Amino acid sequence: MTMGKRQKRPRFESWGRFPTLQAKVVPLHWTTDFPLSAAPAAKQLPVGLGRSYGDVCLLENGALLATPGMDRLLHFDPATGVLRCEAGASLQQILDFAVPRGFFLPVTPGTKFVTVGGAIANDIHGKNHHVAGTFGRHVLRFELARSDGSRFVCSPVENQEWFAATVGGMGLTGLITWAEVRLRPIVSRRIDYRGVKFHGIAEFLELSRTSANEYTVAWIDCVSTGKNFARGIFMRGDHTAIPGPLKRSKESKLVFPIDLPAFALNRWSMKAFNSLYYHRQIGQEKAGPVDYEPFFYPLDAVQRWNRIYGRSGLLQFQCVLPRESGESGIVEMLKMITVAGLASFLAVIKVFGDVPSPGMMSFPAPGITLALDFPIRREKSFDLLDWLAKITQECGGRMYAAKDARMTAEQFQAFYPQWQEFARYIDPGFDSAFWQRVTGRRPRDE
């Protein structure tokens, strides 16, 4: 059945739903669909599932090359764990395929609804960064297609400068058509979990230092003050060594049904949420086997959870501060956040390891990383973000492009002094709202 043609195109939103920019969405179904047969007059940008938060996956009046239709699994070798797949395959699809075969992702972020292409383009990290490094460390090679029609294979030994520019290259260097990723073996879906309560950053750092686990991350209360300041739960996990279930996950049917009104998230509701979350774990320590789904992807259980923030959306902030200046810097940030009373329930803190990131523009670096989200309250939220960016800069840290909608060109260029070197690899047909902003060609969205 068909309908009459209409002119209006769907709007593509990032997960933060801010900013909102009109663009044309061009779905790609085959790796040969690019370059487009009718070359667009506008600039192009590959996009995946739109899980980055700010404007790194947006381009006003551009052509967004939507890759999720290119989701084929092209080859898998169970002897080596190497999977070759098209770039639009999601981590969810890979898990559905790999877990029943006794394999798992080498690195996973907090959602499985991201594409392999997006994982490479943002050189994502996970709870095992301190031992495994970034996602790009586990990418053996990929094909890069450029808008001039050329395409070539990139790896750490082949076209290595293109490999380095494309890993963490925010989709700007060309379209990744397929990639090879080395998966890791598991014997069960289960994770041996241990949660430990802590008070203060010093305790958190001590727990990080003394944990020998593959996965470590902490949830931190960004609302409470006084004796509860910087309390949190330190979470450790390892893939269990005891053979167990390897079934494929069931698909979650829960969808957050409505855009909540702006007043739903306020100082009091967030305080209540943070207290509840902290006290959900009754004792000082809690240990036992848990399934990988709630361990890695607690929020994936509710589709479209970003609607909690309403139509106006949310702002994410993630920085990494060097070890030396990190502790005092994080404390200063937390104080500022609690005073502003804007923080919400997704504050996460982790110590990154020393494993070098393979991308020229990769975000992770040795140090302490803090990630949180804020509802958008004009002035107030933007001011707070400006302060956090300032502290980040003073501490010699940097911010994460995939979670940013607000850093200035000056800040970005200080965080990533290699940006001009990177710019030489950008596809002349490509651009993004983020890149326009951080190169001073586009004002910050209000």
Place this chain on the structure above:
Amino acid sequence: MSEQRALPQRLLALGATSAIAEATLRIFAERGASLVLVGRTPHKLEAVRDDLLTRGAAAATAIVADLDDTAAHPALLAQAVEALGGIDVALLAHGVLGDQAHAERDYAAAEAVLRTNFLSAVSLVGWLANYFEAERRGTIAVISSVAGDRGRKSNYVYGASKGGLNVFLDGVRNRIDRAGVKVLTIKPGFVATPMTAHLEPNALFAQPAEVARRIVRAIEQRRDVVYVPPIWAAIMLAVRAIPGPLFKRLNL
């Protein structure tokens, strides 16, 4: 018969690179089926075959063919039977949407739609019906469309090709069901595929994976006609119920 049967293991897919066929084939592949894939574009067919083998297909043979060439059908189908050592299910998934406005101006454009969607299916199903009738088993599953239920000005050439197909399949079913051969007419509504990429998505758009799950269930349950998703059965009942004098004035 209402009992669920094990999913058939040998499947021939005609138009294997269509989004709905590919999603359906993934389910068969994950259960270890043997496949013959027929499609027009070699590199697309190869990507689909690689994916299905990776997902667990016991075997996947790719055959490049233009299904408009009805003269080549008997040899093509015989080749598929030989490759699989016999067919349990034949899935016809090839088709074109065409351009209604173009077809109104140019008979050749209308004829091309009818040839691909209707005449090639008459040839293929004709051969397969005889094959399965002799075997006294098997399933012919054909992807038609809700558009074949009533002609509308926005796409009646496409609709006529699918309407003709539906009537043809009714007749074949009437002939060979008694021989133990199932003829399944699949009527999808809007599905998010390359064929509909130019349309504005709406709440009725279904994903190919969901449509595929329902197709596999319909094959297992040995159904005759299935609307996917099922909401379209109600929608088309209503569309068919509109009296002619009123219908002709509507913009549908």
